[in-house]
Amino acid sequence: MSSSKENKSISRRNFIALAGGAAGAVALASMGLPMGWAENSPEVDVEALGLDKFSTDVLVIGSGMAGLFAAVKAHDAGAKVMMVSKGRLGSSGQTPFAKGIFAYDHSNEKLSIDEFVAKVSRSAMGSNNEVYTRQMAEHSMARVNELKSWGFFDSAVYHKSFSKPIEERNIPVQERIVVTHLIKEDEKIVGAAGFSTNEQKVIIYEAKSVILCTGAGGFKPNGFPIGDLTHDGTIMAYNIGAKVTGKEWNDGHPGKSENAAASYDGWGNMFEQKPSTVSIEVHHDLGVDLNYMAYTSGNPVKMGGPGSENKTTVSGGPYTPAEFDRKNAQQNQGPQSEEGRPPRGGSKPPGGGKPPKEGGGPPGMDGDRVGGSSAGMAIHKSEGLVPINDQCESNIPGLYAAGDALGSYMSGGIYTQIGSSLAGSAVQGGVAGKAAAKYCKQVGNIKISDPKINEIQEEILAPLKREAGYSPAYVTQTLQGIMIPNFILYIKKESLMKGALAYIEELRDHHMGMLRAANFHELRLAHETANMIVSAEMKLKASLMRKESRCSHYRLDYPEMDNENWQAWINIFKGEDGSMQFEKQPFGQWPNEGVDII
Amino acid sequence: MAIESINGCIGCEECIKSCPTDVIRLDPKTKKAVITFPEDCQICHLCRLYCPVDAITLTPEKTIPVIVSWG
Amino acid sequence: MGLVMQKERKIFKLLSLGVAFIGLPLLLWFLGDFPKRTLLMDSLSLLTILAFSLLLAQFFLARTNRGLVKKVKMSYVLKIHKLIGYVFISVIMLHPFFIILPKFFDDAVSPMDAFIRLITTFDTIGLVLGMLAYTVMLVIMVTSFFRFKLHLKYKTWRTFHAYLTVVFIVAATWHVITLGRHINSAFTMFYVIAVASGIFYLLRTYLVKQPTQKTIKNV
Numbered sequence: 001m002s003s004s005k006e007n008k009s010i011s012r013r014n015f016i017a018l019a020g021g022a023a024g025a026v027a028l029a030s031m032g033l034p035m036g037w038a039e040n041s042p043e044v045d046v047e048a049l050g051l052d053k054f055s056t057d058v059l060v061i062g063s064g065m066a067g068l069f070a071a072v073k074a075h076d077a078g079a080k081v082m083m084v085s086k087g088r089l090g091s092s093g094q095t096p097f098a099k100g101i102f103a104y105d106h107s108n109e110k111l112s113i114d115e116f117v118a119k120v121s122r123s124a125m126g127s128n129n130e131v132y133t134r135q136m137a138e139h140s141m142a143r144v145n146e147l148k149s150w151g152f153f154d155s156a157v158y159h160k161s162f163s164k165p166i167e168e169r170n171i172p173v174q175e176r177i178v179v180t181h182l183i184k185e186d187e188k189i190v191g192a193a194g195f196s197t198n199e200q201k202v203i204i205y206e207a208k209s210v211i212l213c214t215g216a217g218g219f220k221p222n223g224f225p226i227g228d229l230t231h232d233g234t235i236m237a238y239n240i241g242a243k244v245t246g247k248e249w250n251d252g253h254p255g256k257s258e259n260a261a262a263s264y265d266g267w268g269n270m271f272e273q274k275p276s277t278v279s280i281e282v283h284h285d286l287g288v289d290l291n292y293m294a295y296t297s298g299n300p301v302k303m304g305g306p307g308s309e310n311k312t313t314v315s316g317g318p319y320t321p322a323e324f325d326r327k328n329a330q331q332n333q334g335p336q337s338e339e340g341r342p343p344r345g346g347s348k349p350p351g352g353g354k355p356p357k358e359g360g361g362p363p364g365m366d367g368d369r370v371g372g373s374s375a376g377m378a379i380h381k382s383e384g385l386v387p388i389n390d391q392c393e394s395n396i397p398g399l400y401a402a403g404d405a406l407g408s409y410m411s412g413g414i415y416t417q418i419g420s421s422l423a424g425s426a427v428q429g430g431v432a433g434k435a436a437a438k439y440c441k442q443v444g445n446i447k448i449s450d451p452k453i454n455e456i457q458e459e460i461l462a463p464l465k466r467e468a469g470y471s472p473a474y475v476t477q478t479l480q481g482i483m484i485p486n487f488i489l490y491i492k493k494e495s496l497m498k499g500a501l502a503y504i505e506e507l508r509d510h511h512m513g514m515l516r517a518a519n520f521h522e523l524r525l526a527h528e529t530a531n532m533i534v535s536a537e538m539k540l541k542a543s544l545m546r547k548e549s550r551c552s553h554y555r556l557d558y559p560e561m562d563n564e565n566w567q568a569w570i571n572i573f574k575g576e577d578g579s580m581q582f583e584k585q586p587f588g589q590w591p592n593e594g595v596d597i598i
Numbered sequence: 599m600a601i602e603s604i605n606g607c608i609g610c611e612e613c614i615k616s617c618p619t620d621v622i623r624l625d626p627k628t629k630k631a632v633i634t635f636p637e638d639c640q641i642c643h644l645c646r647l648y649c650p651v652d653a654i655t656l657t658p659e660k661t662i663p664v665i666v667s668w669g
Numbered sequence: 670m671g672l673v674m675q676k677e678r679k680i681f682k683l684l685s686l687g688v689a690f691i692g693l694p695l696l697l698w699f700l701g702d703f704p705k706r707t708l709l710m711d712s713l714s715l716l717t718i719l720a721f722s723l724l725l726a727q728f729f730l731a732r733t734n735r736g737l738v739k740k741v742k743m744s745y746v747l748k749i750h751k752l753i754g755y756v757f758i759s760v761i762m763l764h765p766f767f768i769i770l771p772k773f774f775d776d777a778v779s780p781m782d783a784f785i786r787l788i789t790t791f792d793t794i795g796l797v798l799g800m801l802a803y804t805v806m807l808v809i810m811v812t813s814f815f816r817f818k819l820h821l822k823y824k825t826w827r828t829f830h831a832y833l834t835v836v837f838i839v840a841a842t843w844h845v846i847t848l849g850r851h852i853n854s855a856f857t858m859f860y861v862i863a864v865a866s867g868i869f870y871l872l873r874t875y876l877v878k879q880p881t882q883k884t885i886k887n888v
Contacts, residue, residue, distance in 0.1 A: 091616040091644055156776040157647050159616065175615060197620060222660070227640035228618035261600070262658035264643040271643055274776045473637065521620050521635055603704055606768075606850030609793040610786050612778075628847075629793045650783035652771040653850065655704040 036474040039467065040516040046464045050201040051457065056082040057440040058433070059192055059205050061179050061233065062213030063087065064095030065422055066403025068162050069143065069429030070211045070436070075169045077437030083166070084177045084194070084205065086524075087228055090162035093215035094404070095422070097225050097263075099156075099270060102419035103144040103277040104137040111280055113137050116417075123284040123324050124412025126567055126587050127551055131390045132381070132410040135431065136424040143426035144277055156272050177203060178524045179232065181456050182210060182399065183448055184240040189398035190446045192236075193456045197520045202457050208443040209398045209436040212237060212385065213429060216377050216404035219480050219532055223255030223373030225263040225271075230528040231535040233405040237385050238534070242394045243573045243591060245407035246383030247535070247542040250489060250552045251415075252287020255373030266373065278419030284324035285415045288554050291371050291490035292317035318554045319561065375484040376535065379552055380421035381410040386571050386591050392432035395591065398443065400436050402428035409569065413551035463526040469516030472525035476532065479507060483536050492543050493556045501540045507533050537580065542570045545582055600639035600660050606653045607631050613645035613654060621645075682740045683749070690726035690863070694718050697855050713767040718851060720760035723753050725838065725860070728867030733874045751813075758810045762803075795847030802841035809833050831871055838864055 058074040060067050063085035075081045085092055104113065111119065117134050147153070151161040166173060179194035191206045214233030218226045234244050256266045264271055296317070377383075384407040385394045392400045392408070403425035410424045411417065463469065482503045483489060487496050512533050515526040548562035549555050568584040571591060575581040585591050601621060604613075607630040614622045614631055622645060623634040631653075639660075646654040698715060705711065730750045732738060738746055765787060772780040790796050809830065812819060816826060842864050846857050 087618045088615045091648070092618050096618075096644055097642070155779065157616075157644070157778060159648070160778075160782065176620070222640075225618065225640050225642040227638065259658035259660070261660035262641040264641050264656070265658040272647065272775055272777060521638075524620060525638075605704060606848060608787060608790050608796055608848060610790040612786065647775070647777035650772070650778060650786040651768045651850075652706075652710070 036470050036478075037468065038471065038516070040464075040469055041518055042464050043519045044200055044464065046461055049461070050199075051204065051453075052196075052199075052201055053204045053206065054082060055206040055446070056080050057208050058082070058436045059084065059207035059210045060213055060433070061085075061192060061210065062093065062215060062403075062405070063089040063091075063162070063173065063175070064093040064213060064215055064403065065098070065425035066215075066405070066429035066432075067211075067213035068166070069426050070213050070400075070402055070433040071171050072165050072169065073430040073433030074211070074437040075171055075433075077434045079209075079437035079440050081169075081171050081433075082205070082207070083171060083173045084179060084192075084203075085173070085175050086178050086232070088159060088175050089166065089173055090158035090160075093229055094226060095215075095425070096158060097267075097271055098422040099273050099275045100278045100419035100422065101140075101144060101147070101275060101426070102136075102417055102423040103141045103279070105141060105279065109280055116280060116282070119282045120412070120416045122321060123282055123416045124409075124414055125321065125550055125561065126412075127382075127409060127414070127569070128412030128416070129387075129409035130588075132387075132408040132424070132428075135390060136410050136420055136427045139427040139430065140420075140423040143423065143430060147426070153275055156274050174203075178527060179205075179214075180236065180460050180527045182236045182240050183452065183456065184396060185448065185452065187397065188443075189240075189396055190448055193453075193460065195460055195520065195523065197524060200520050202460055204448060204453055204456075206446045206448050208440040208446055209400065211392075211429075211432045211436050212399070212401040212405040213403055213425075213432075214401075214405045216380070216383060217531070217535060218374055218376035219483050219536070220476055220528075221372055221375040221377075221480070221484065222261035223263055223266050223370075224253060224377075226374065226377060229377070230531045231383075232528070232531050233401065234384055235531040235534050237394065237396070237399060237401070238538075238572065238574060240396065241574060242396050242399060243386040243571045244384060244538070245386045245569050245571050245585070246378050246409070246413075247538040247572060248546045248553045248570060249378040249382045249413045250288055250554075251374045251377045251379055252289075252291055252371075252490060252552060253374040254287075254290055254369040254371050257368035257370045260370050260373070275422075281418050282324070282416050283418060284320050284551075287415075288490055288552050289318050289320070290369070291486055292554065294371055295486055295491045316559065318549065318552075371486055371490065372484045375480075375489065376532065376539070379411060379413055379415050380404055381406065381408050381424050382413055383407055386569075386585070388590055390431075391435040392428050393435060393439075398436075398439055400432040400439075402432040406432075407569075413553060415552075460527075461523075463515045463517035463523055466514070466516045469514045470511050472515050472517065472522060472529040475507060475511050475515060475529050476525070478511075479504070479529070479532055479536060482507075483539075489539065489543070490554070491556050492554060494544060497540050497544050501537070501544070504533060504536045504540060508537060538572050541580060541582065542572065545570055600636055600641050600656065601633050601645065602655045602657050604631050604633065604653050605655070606651055608651055608653075610650060612648040612650060616644045616648040618642065618644065682737065686726055686729055686737075690722045691719060693859060694722045694856075697853075697859060698851065700855070701851060701853055703851050707771075710767075710771060713770070714851060716760055717764045717767060720757035720764075721841070721845060722863075723757050724761065724841075725863045725867060727753060727834075728838075728863075728870055733867075733870040754810070754813065758806055761806065765803075793847070795844050798840045799844035799848065802837050802844055805833060805837040805840065809837060828875065831875055835868055835871065838867065 057079040058081045060071045060081060060083045063083055067083060067085065071081050071083045090096065113134060116137055117130050120133050121128055121130060150164040152158065155161065176197045177194050178197060179192050181193040182189065183191045183193060189210050191204065192210055193202065193204050195202050212233035215229050217229045217231030218224065220227050238244050259265055381404060384405045385401040386407055387393060388395055392402050392406055394401060406428060408428060411420060482500050488500045512530045515529060517523040517526045543553065546553055546566060547555065547558045548566045549559050550561050550566065567587045569587065571583045571585050573581050609629040611624060614624055619638045619640055621633065621635050621639045622631050625632045641656060641658060643656055646656060698718065727750060729737065730746055730753065769780050769783040769787060772778055772783045813830065819826065842860050845860060846852055
């Protein structure tokens, strides 16, 4: 591992002296902690690296559920499409672990779509964007039927079924490409850039339109399979002037206290199950309530198994509308219910009356829990680029986003309809793909200038070229230590968030630009770490700004909902001077225009 | 820790491609999958599920300290 | 009674071979500290290892093993040779299917897809050698079974059988050493020594003219 390599370096000895003597350093090393500052000894010849260039109409970044439909629908609408992914088609982001997909069935549902949307809005306490809630429900069945025809429901792993429509259409897919930059020229998108971990070269994509299907993100927390999700799309877009939103909401999944890092084991055999469809079941699943319980009454937080009594009752804490309060109903639910584990949307087993075949939801729900298993991730579809209309379009012409990369507020600041996450990604992918293809028709050929390419290439490879620097693993762990504790992001109060912000700003100013990488794996980690730092800053600042509690955002110092001031979303964008700017966008309106959503 | 061993690898690269966190790489000499960055393993078992010859052994333990919110 | 005694004596004479080609691989297996799998899969693995080991033992259950042929009647040696050959070649024939068996028990990659992936991965020399060995093995088995229908002179057939065996065993051992799930330096040494001495015996028998050799009709 990396620590053994660093053993020899002189600067490590200096670090040891600074860190409080050899004993301390030995203790650190024995724990497997990566050492921070050290000399860089690149394993690749940076000067000899090649550069590839590709041109396309629509560039789809990401190969999960949203990316699949974005590519397919953009192609079917007549565009030349190319897909790039940090991972593999059907095997990256949260998609491979999502097993429930919502399908609104007109013939069987008791609720009409209007009633469904109204119910979601009641649970979301106004924080959802009804246009996207409705769009998801209306298109869900069509997308599910397409998935069915590709064999999606026949296997627990999705690469094969995802490959079917992509191969039929001859859409080129490049896997294991880390895209680090979006490129904007003349106020519109012209492409993206990144590097290939396989071929060890920089790659430039010239594209008339880009669809970000880059998923959500977190702080590489333990116990949740989101180690590859670091808000890359959001931060890349923010860097070129896109507005982003949703940074104050929290996904509050706990993990198992025993082997807290084992994502697979925490979910029983769920990752091995075939996916299935889910019908209407609207919840108000906080997750943050468990964090509040641990905060007020200490540990351990025991999760009741079926039939067990929930002895701990705490007063106060996050508010759940009475209609959606499951505390009483919880006792009666069978083993297949999602009790004990707040749902994580698409990837949870179908709850309620639809037990999965393999004998219920994740086993091992009893026992001690630890918090923060999905730390750094917001509610599905709440965090990401701000859409300017119902076409998944961002404020940058030609730049679209779909799925968890789009802050569509399909669900709101709380997770509402189970299985809607996966359905929403499919639906939004399709909408964005079609819209991007249409946009391309009015755009001429793209040519990215050479100086721009050189500038970006320098930025991409900078960590490889540093003679010394901080290891990305060390900076990530430092960031985790600042951001993951219960009293920062989950149970929020001003003093502690300001304290954490001071640390994060320090990482931003004095570590982000000094990350080193010896190989392309570390180069990926370096870029991911930088994205996490910027995202942490956004999360703290947005959380400080929202001086109320609503849905999954809970402020200990402002525990009440403030409808007078906070019927609004928070948008974040880069100011002229490069500083982070914030604005409110009233619920029910599109940004800036004061135009009502409905 | 985490991904523990690969036995009987045929070099098809399914695990390398399907690992979301780039833990496994191909040894250019032996043409077999090698656990290269185990510290980044998120124990999601995708490598094992995609492996056609069931060559991969994983354990739930992780040796690096795990940071959690409360616990 | 006398018959039983005779049989026991024969078995006793075969004991050293049993120790070398059954006992030793079993011991190496238990000392090997290989990752545990299900009982079914571990049993099949062990069966495959023993099958391969016993096919290596075939070198020493033939005319090449002069000492044994002196002690035990040739016809008896040949009976064992045939039995081991047919039974354990069948096991080896099935081993590619054993490998994908776990795919029947989960909902991930289908057994068919896994099998296609298995037999179309030509990047590794081990797999190519495996398929070569598999084919040669089939030829050995078929030509042994239909030996009399081939209308070859006995000596021609025997030479054909012997040299084909060398090709098979070299390719197969190489395949096992590069790809085997249960391979370590101990197993490697065991296989290499067994193969080397086996081939040595064989070449000694076939290349060096034996002054005492009698003409033997089809045995």
